[in-house]
Amino acid sequence: MELDQSIIGLTGPVFTFEVDKRHIRQFAQAIGDDNPLYTDEEYAAKTPYGGIIAPPTFPIVIGSEGEGISLDLDPKRMLHGEQEFLYTRPIKPGDRLVCQMKVTDLFEREGKSGKMQFLVLDTEIKDESGEMVVVSRMNIIYRSIQQHV
Amino acid sequence: MLNFVDLYEGKELEPLVKPAVTKVQLVKYAGASGDFNPLHTDDEFAQSIGMPGVIAHGMLVMGFLGEYVNRLAGETAELTNFRMRFGAITRPGDQISCSGKITSLYEEEGQQFARLELSAEKAPGKVVGSGQASLRFF
Numbered sequence: 001m002e003l004d005q006s007i008i009g010l011t012g013p014v015f016t017f018e019v020d021k022r023h024i025r026q027f028a029q030a031i032g033d034d035n036p037l038y039t040d041e042e043y044a045a046k047t048p049y050g051g052i053i054a055p056p057t058f059p060i061v062i063g064s065e066g067e068g069i070s071l072d073l074d075p076k077r078m079l080h081g082e083q084e085f086l087y088t089r090p091i092k093p094g095d096r097l098v099c100q101m102k103v104t105d106l107f108e109r110e111g112k113s114g115k116m117q118f119l120v121l122d123t124e125i126k127d128e129s130g131e132m133v134v135v136s137r138m139n140i141i142y143r144s145i146q147q148h149v
Numbered sequence: 150m151l152n153f154v155d156l157y158e159g160k161e162l163e164p165l166v167k168p169a170v171t172k173v174q175l176v177k178y179a180g181a182s183g184d185f186n187p188l189h190t191d192d193e194f195a196q197s198i199g200m201p202g203v204i205a206h207g208m209l210v211m212g213f214l215g216e217y218v219n220r221l222a223g224e225t226a227e228l229t230n231f232r233m234r235f236g237a238i239t240r241p242g243d244q245i246s247c248s249g250k251i252t253s254l255y256e257e258e259g260q261q262f263a264r265l266e267l268s269a270e271k272a273p274g275k276v277v278g279s280g281q282a283s284l285r286f287f
Contacts, residue, residue, distance in 0.1 A: 023181070026177070026180070026181040027181040027182065029177065029181070030174060030177035030178040030180070030181040030182070030209075030212075031178070031209065031212035031213065031215070031216055032167060032168060032174065032213075032216075033212065033215070033216035033219075035216065035219060035220065037219070047224045048224060048227070048287045049227075055212065055215055055216070055219070056215035056218065056219060056228050056231050057208060057211050057212045057215045057231075060182060060208050060211075061181070061182050061183055064182065064183040064184055065183060080207060080235060081234065081235060082232060082233065082234045082235065083207075083208065083211055083232065083233055083235075084230070084231070084232035084233075085228075085230070085231045085232070086229075086230055087227075087228055087229050087230065087231070090227065137232075
């Protein structure tokens with residue numbers, strides 16, 4: 001079954017994500033990123049950020065936290081092709097983020113082995129007053145049925 | 150750290166070579182990111198779906214590029230946009246090199262920006278992730 005345009009605009013449930021210092025530290029450590037901006041309060045306070053921030057790919061954690069959107073998708077056909085982050089400001093410890101996933105686009109392209117569909121899923125991450133913090137955009141390739149063995 | 154005045158289009162930036170990826174690192178990344186797909190942590194499972202063994206999370210590779218770009222930005226600039234297309238798989242033992250180049254410099258509403266092209270490779274020409282970033286100078 002192919003996806004159709006009617007899914008554009010579908011949204012998942014709104015959820016809240018609380019950012020804590022330990023989580024930021026563990027995320028940076030897993031990457032092996034020892035930039036003191038993510039762990040050292042004293043250092044970070046003297047930078048233009050004014051305090052600890054999260055590494056740039058941290059919003060991916062938030063995307064995996066929500067329940068997502070219940071689309072009738074075959075996970076075997078899905079391929080995470082591209083990831084993008086559109087930042088308004090960095091995430092900081094203590095942030096209570098209000099998040100929601102949305103289907104923002106669906107388009108087709110002719111690939112080497114037939115038609116492929118591309119699905120764009122945005123997780124909008126805002127602060128409690130509704131100001132945008134970052135958008136985490138997943139570009140998913142939805143392979144056609146015949147090319148998948 | 151980048152200084153806007155020293156930059157020009159086409160400038161190659163000093164690369165970052167990461168230590169080889171380890172299985173323990175993949176376990177740590179699974180825990181920290183919440184992505185517990187056993188493809189990244191369980192060799193038996195990975196082999197059952199035709200992989201030689203566990204492979205790294207694609208987002209770990211983007212994490213390496215994120216480390217690289219924020220090192221470059223230092224205290225002079227901040228990221229406004231960052232994207233990466235996933236390439237070849239990364240396995241434990243692979244050593245990833247991050248490299249970058251300035252593709253454009255511009256001003257918008259009185260603020261200075263640089264656009265960078267980024268690449269993560271496990272060997273020369275073997276791209277595991279290719280991306281772009283925009284930096285706004287403070």
